[in-house]
Amino acid sequence: MSGSRPVQPGWVYLVGAGPGDAELLTLRADAIIRAADVVVYDNLVGDEVMARMPAGCTRIYVGKKAANHSMRQADICALLVRLAREGHRVLRLKGGDPYVFGRGGEEAETLVAAGVPFEVVPGVTAASGISAYAGIPLTHRDHAQSVVFATGHKKEGPVDLDWSALARPKQTVVIYMGVSRIAEIAAQLVAHGLPETTPAALVRRGTLPDQFVVVATLADLADKAEAASIKPPALMIIGTVVTMAPTLGWFQGG
Ligand SMILES: C[S@@+](CC[C@H](N)C(=O)[O-])C[C@H]1O[C@@H](n2cnc3c(N)ncnc32)[C@H](O)[C@@H]1O
Structure with missing residues (x-):
């Protein structure tokens, strides 16, 4: 039982x-x-x-x-x-x-x-915990019919992902361990077809009292993250669902 x-x-x-x-x-x-x-x-x-x-x-x-x-x-x-x-x-x-x-x-x-x-x-994975606390539904009938989890961590050399599969429309992409590679990841997604204006968020220490959310686009996420001195652990969420964060964000931290 x-x-x-x-x-x-x-x-x-x-x-x-x-x-x-x-x-x-x-x-x-x-x-x-x-x-x-x-x-x-x-x-x-x-x-x-x-x-x-x-x-x-x-x-x-x-x-x-x-x-x-x-x-x-x-x-x-x-x-x-x-x-x-x-x-x-x-x-x-x-x-x-x-x-x-x-x-x-x-x-x-x-x-x-x-x-x-x-x-x-099983535990609540960062993607589901953080999306809930940051007000970003991973799927939504008006925005995304699929969601992909990928890792931005690569010991050496460029991040090796199937960029064409990640750059599909009506999809949310969640990148774990990507903080040190934000500019490279954004550039690859744009090179493979996502508009530069695609909304993108970076969430540091999600679900914790000091949760910090940066909302940007693929064009400026890396600069905004650098300006805010974002360090790991942080999660990238890319897709038009990110536009819902200001409306659906409810978590005030500690
Ligand atoms: C080694 S992976 C482990 C993932 C974990 N097994 C999971 O299911 O969430 C570590 C990465 O998860 C993400 N992560 C985990 N907890 C997080 C949190 N509270 N806030 C932001 N990102 C987090 C970050 O991208 C971090 O670099």
């Missing part, structure tokens, strides 16, 4: 913590947080979420910031396997949803290969 599933020793729980606001945790995530004896967590897990961890729970930070990996992915996977084999109730807590640009799939594959039992708990 849902809600009464035990949280078991020797298991790994791959849990999405949502984009920041602790009230966006699922009931299942909260139940696991209360029962875990060790948590392995990333830098995007909000402070309010971490404050819910029981006092006796061991915390292991393995956060990654672009270009500053504190623990290699292979080592994180090995750590999860070791902790589970030691008999812990292991909470692997990730920002947003574990299966959206979170390497949750790689960690689950490792657990399968090692024979470690696991559960995956």
